[in-house]
Amino acid sequence: MSKPICFYDIPGTSKAVAWSPNTWKTRFCLNAKGLPYKTIWVEFPDIEAVCTQIGAAPTGKQPDGSPMYTLPVLHDPNTGATVSESLAIARYLERTYPGPVALIPPALDGLVGDFQKAVWAAFGLPMMRLVVPAVHATLRPGARPYFRATREARFGQPLEELAPAGSALRAECWAKTREAAGVLAGWWDEEANTKGLVPRAAEEAGAGERTLLVSDALPVSYADAIMVSWLYWFRECLGEESGEWKTMTAWHGGRWVRLMAAMEKYAQVDSGESVQLSKL
Ligand SMILES: N[C@@H](CCC(=O)N[C@@H](CS)C(=O)NCC(=O)O)C(=O)O
Numbered sequence: 001m002s003k004p005i006c007f008y009d010i011p012g013t014s015k016a017v018a019w020s021p022n023t024w025k026t027r028f029c030l031n032a033k034g035l036p037y038k039t040i041w042v043e044f045p046d047i048e049a050v051c052t053q054i055g056a057a058p059t060g061k062q063p064d065g066s067p068m069y070t071l072p073v074l075h076d077p078n079t080g081a082t083v084s085e086s087l088a089i090a091r092y093l094e095r096t097y098p099g100p101v102a103l104i105p106p107a108l109d110g111l112v113g114d115f116q117k118a119v120w121a122a123f124g125l126p127m128m129r130l131v132v133p134a135v136h137a138t139l140r141p142g143a144r145p146y147f148r149a150t151r152e153a154r155f156g157q158p159l160e161e162l163a164p165a166g167s168a169l170r171a172e173c174w175a176k177t178r179e180a181a182g183v184l185a186g187w188w189d190e191e192a193n194t195k196g197l198v199p200r201a202a203e204e205a206g207a208g209e210r211t212l213l214v215s216d217a218l219p220v221s222y223a224d225a226i227m228v229s230w231l232y233w234f235r236e237c238l239g240e241e242s243g244e245w246k247t248m249t250a251w252h253g254g255r256w257v258r259l260m261a262a263m264e265k266y267a268q269v270d271s272g273e274s275v276q277l278s279k280l
Helices: 021-033 044-054 085-096 106-138 140-156 170-195 200-204 222-238 243-249 252-265
Strands: 005-009 038-044 075-076 081-083 273-275
Touching: 005 021, 021 085, 021 222, 021 252, 038 044, 044 075, 044 140, 075 085, 075 252, 081 085, 085 106, 106 140, 106 170, 106 222, 140 170, 222 243, 222 252, 243 252
Parallel strands: 005 038, 038 273
Antiparallel strands: 005 075, 075 081
């Protein structure tokens, strides 16, 4: 590889700038594989125009049936490929650049798609209600009206009513999100215990982090990247200093913070360059 890969991401005003869970998955892959890349920051209202311009395929349909364009997108000048959708990008990177770390071991390629869907099904709506209003506040001011209009159309409700601070609904969403994370914690435990990676006694003492869907040679996997990307979303949008984030860091014996710490070496964010088409 000689030329840096172009990685399209959405900027925010949070500490890391990068806040989107779907694009974080791609960043973890690029960093873990040590691939040269540059981030191209695209504001929400410009995503469709940029994707059309670079020939990125839509990833779904809008409610009116028109194509839906989303980030992450990756353009690899070394192969000419332009790839949309986080899992398709992870698979492209795995196929094209198998070393030095295989984040999706070949035998688990089929499973990882189901895993991603299962994580989404477990967290789903309660998590969205909690964080979507915070995403709005995290975006740069010029991108907010687009985000508000599209998300309010999707939920059929003003952002302020999705899970208002102090409401019983918000408490219920938190309880469901915590419960879902508990189910996921069981999957990580099962994996670690099956492989003998972390003895039960160590877990009870709260020691060590564990990773999921690993081969013995791998420190982390794409499955870990998926989970940590959701956690980054919470942290970046709710704010590291918020009471809600602090509460979350204590969930399940602090295991999620340990998993984040294990992935931190792959979390660098470059300054990259910005594309701005709309007058924001
Ligand atoms: N399944 C897609 C989902 C990507 C996605 O929803 N991205 C959001 C940002 S987190 C987006 O770009 N939305 C564009 C829009 O709402 O206009 C993936 O995993 O890449």
